Amino acid sequence: MSGLVAFACLAGLSACVRTPPSDDSGGGPAGDAPSLQALGGDGFVVIWADRDLAVGESIQRVEPDGSTTSLGDHGDLWFDLEPGDSYRWVGADESLEISPGQLELSLNSDGSRVAQRGDAISRIVTWTGADLYGLPVALVVQRDAETWLEASCEDTLPCWRDEPTWWGTWEQGDAPADLAPAWYAEAEEPSVTAFDIGLEVVRDGVGLGLASIDDVQVETGRTLLWGDLHAHSNLSGDACEDFDDSCLPWGDGPGAEMFAAAEEAGLDFLAVTDHAEHESYLRLDQGFELDIHSETLRLAAAADGGPVIPIVGFEWTGVYSLVDEATGHRAVGGGHRTVIFDGLEPCGEFWAGAGEFESAKSQLGFEDYLERDLLLDQPDVFLAHLAVVAQGCEPVRYLSWFHHPGAAVPRPVNWEHPTNRDLGDVLVEIYSEHGSSECHDLSASGCNWSVEEIFHEPSSTVQAALQLGYALGFLGGTDSHDGRPGSVEDGPSVVIMVDADGEVIFQEQTASGGVTGALAASSVPGRVEIVDALEQRRTLAASWLFDAVRVAAVGQDGVVYLPGDDVPAAASPLDLLVEIEDAAVESWRIEVVDPYNELHLEGTEASLYEPLDLGVGDVRYVRVRATMQDQEHRLWASPFFGVQ
Secondary structure (H helix, E strand, O other): OOOOOOOOOOOOOOOOOOOOOOOOOOOOOOOOOOOEEEEEOOOOEEEEEOOOOOOOOEEEEEOOOOOEEEEEOOOOEEEEOOOOOEEEEEOOOOEEEEOHHHOOOEEEEOHHHOEEEOOEEEEEEEEEOOOOOOOOEEEEEEOOOOOEEOOOOOOOOOOEEOOOOOOOOOOHHHOOOOOOOEEEEEEOOOOOEEEEEEEEEEEOOEEEEEEEEEEEEOOOOOEEEEEEEEEOOOOOOOOOOEHHHOOEOOOOOOOOOHHHHHHHHOOOEEEEOOEOOEEEEEEHHHOEEEEHHHHHHHHHHHHOOOOOEEEEEEEEEOOOOOEOOOOOOEOOOEOEEEEEEOOOOOOHHHOOEOOOOOOHHHHHOOOEEEEOOOEOOOHHHHHHHHHHHHHHOOOOOEEEEEEOOOEOOOOOEOOOOHHHHOOOOOEEEEEEOOEEOOOOOOOOOOOOOOOOHHHEOHHHOHHHHHHOOOOOEEEEOOOEOOOOOOOOOOOOOEEEEEOOOOOEEEEEOOOOOOEEEEEEOOOOOOHHHHHHHHHOOOEEEEOOOOOEEEEEEEOOOOOEEOOOOEEEHHHOOEEEEEEEEOOOOOEEEEEEEOOOOOEEEEEOOOEEEEEEOOOOOOEEEEEEEEEEOOEEEEEEEOOEEEEO
16 A cells, blocks of 8 residues: 555644644663664664764664664654565664564454444544654555545545545544544445555654555445335235134234334334235124224324334235237236335325235135225226325325236236336246245246245246346335234245135245345434435345345446446446345355356355446346255345446
């Protein structure tokens, strides 16, 4: 790190340099040995004393043959650019030898000490082995081989340039009290970047490297929250909370225990998304007669302010059987859709179903439901309805997307149908208890995981959508039908269904279900920030709540890109950083693939830091395969999309 400067302190600045007490004599008496320290750096040695040399004193390099070379006979700081093995202070009647090897400098930048304060990133660097008392030391930060962080920008920080600029402050008083000695530096750097951090000593305005470390930190100013965006209570006709007691609710009413279960599962947020085909839930023998929309809002309002952030939503359950005779494709867009809101009181007019059907539980005599009058059987018609309702109600933002699109049962999505081109979707559920909807070709590497092959619809998968040019971020959900959101450890739940013979059956779903990771733009995010992250496609999907996940890329343009971002061609190649932690995981495999499942990068550690080419039209996403106790779990990060 020779000559790299930023977060730096100039020699002679009292705010940056700790200087020892001085006396009026300009030096100690000859023969009174000063306290000397020496450090070896990158091709140099620096020696410093606790006082100026007096007349008759000097610092000398000891040559291999025993001769000496004088470094100077005044001042208290000396640099030797032809480093020797040992040095000597010489006074009137005595001498003192010192070796640069006597002191070793160890530098540390503790990631846990990096803090976000508004738009500023605070970085604290500590060292051991040398006091550095009185030495003009600079903390330096370099992002890559040619750019440094500059202090004085005409606009806003950060701005990077191709020439170094000194700046910084010594602010030990602002650092945590348990850190000493330490440099504390702050810059308006609100996003991720990969840093080399080092300490330099200043000689004639030039920094000479003492010690450095590679410090790859992910500090995005975003908080990763885990949640379930697809979960059902007994307010859904095919859900069953207590199988041992005629599907009665777990608590005092349908859905009453959902937020408690979400907290137990470790979730940060939960969307209650019961089916909209039914308007009222009836269980008169148990005293239940509930309007489903009103009860959904009541449950969310009761949970507001608690440990799990509530999100109001519902499911539109598409039904269709029409086939276009010319193409053989289904004549409508298809699928099932989730709808969520960023407010807790959306109008009841939003709720619309897609078809009339008697619930299986009603046939069993467990519960009864009153069907909704408003039925819209095609996705484009349904979304047009939402847009009209939004204009007439209190201001509320909503998002909608297809879930379990690749599963022929319950319903696949016809991505090629023209209606889907105009829906404006930015998200898709890639994994739930219906299994993985990721891969087009199950014979491709890494694709035959958590898939019910007989129900797999290749042209309806997420990869198929990406191949057709859909720009979609990834979500996960349990699609739990037992009032147990986020329950990714207890296996699949059961759906109550009616078979071809009209018999009611309990059908177990395919997988354990998934969760969504939202990269929210706040240190204490709420519902609005979560919906912001979803709308921006800054999301992860996973079959496990991993302890820590960081995915980001630094472009050649100096911009930091997050999953789901559009990346201009000028930013390529990107420096892609993936870090994932979980104590339960025994082995890792990180893959970067495209919509055709072609592998572009891979690693078998818990982190990956590699350059990634991304041209116009290219789509790349991160897929993590984690093994624990012979069971594989997955994580997907929303793609990076190459644009002009």
